[in-house]
Amino acid sequence: MIALKKLFSLFNVMALLLLVAAAYAYQVVQKPQATPQPPKLEMAALHPVKVTVYYSDPQVQNMKAVARTVQVTEEDVGTMAQAVANAWAQGPNGAATGVLPVVPAGTPAPRVYVRGLHYYVDLPTAYTKLNYGTSGERMLLCTLTRTLLEKRGQDVTFLVDGASKESLGHLDLNDAFTRQDCQDQ
Structure with missing residues (x-):
C-alpha cells in the first residue's frame, strides 16, 4: 500500500x-494544416462603350475619325484612356474604309496614365524603330492625341520607355501635344 x-x-x-x-x-x-480554398475569381462584367478613334487617310495627310466600340469593365478616365489607346494600336476594324492604321499590326499599344486633365503616354521602344518621316511621326502622335482628347483632357505628354526623350526621331517631344497642335491642315 x-x-x-x-x-x-x-x-x-x-x-x-x-x-x-x-x-x-x-x-x-504535428498535424498538417488544412489547405485553404482559393477565392473564386469573378470576372468583372465587360460592357461596350462607343468611342471615336483617329486613324490616317491613305495619303497620310489627314486624320479620319472612326466610331469604334471598346469593351471596358468600368468607365473611369484611366480605363477608358487605355481602352482607346489599345483600339488605336489595333488599327481600324474591317468595317472602316478609306483609313489606314497608324502603326503596323502587332505593334504593342502604349501605356496611358492620367493625372487630372493631363495624359501621359508611354510609347514602347518599338515606336522609335518605325523609321517614319516627319509627316508619319506627326500622324502617329496627333492621331493618338486627338483620340485621347476627344471627350476630355487638356494635353498629352509622350514618353519613350518611361523616360522623357527629346524626339521620336524627327518631332520634338519636349512639349505636350494639345488639340490645337493636331488640327488637320
Whole structure:
C-alpha cells in the first residue's frame, strides 16, 4: 500500500498529467494544416462603350475619325484612356474604309496614365524603330492625341520607355501635344 501511495503521489500525478498534455500538444502541432480554398475569381462584367478613334487617310495627310466600340469593365478616365489607346494600336476594324492604321499590326499599344486633365503616354521602344518621316511621326502622335482628347483632357505628354526623350526621331517631344497642335491642315 505504501508503494501505491508513493506511485500516486501528487508530484507523480502532476508529472503524468503534464506528460499527457505535452504528448497531446505535440500531436496537435504535428498535424498538417488544412489547405485553404482559393477565392473564386469573378470576372468583372465587360460592357461596350462607343468611342471615336483617329486613324490616317491613305495619303497620310489627314486624320479620319472612326466610331469604334471598346469593351471596358468600368468607365473611369484611366480605363477608358487605355481602352482607346489599345483600339488605336489595333488599327481600324474591317468595317472602316478609306483609313489606314497608324502603326503596323502587332505593334504593342502604349501605356496611358492620367493625372487630372493631363495624359501621359508611354510609347514602347518599338515606336522609335518605325523609321517614319516627319509627316508619319506627326500622324502617329496627333492621331493618338486627338483620340485621347476627344471627350476630355487638356494635353498629352509622350514618353519613350518611361523616360522623357527629346524626339521620336524627327518631332520634338519636349512639349505636350494639345488639340490645337493636331488640327488637320
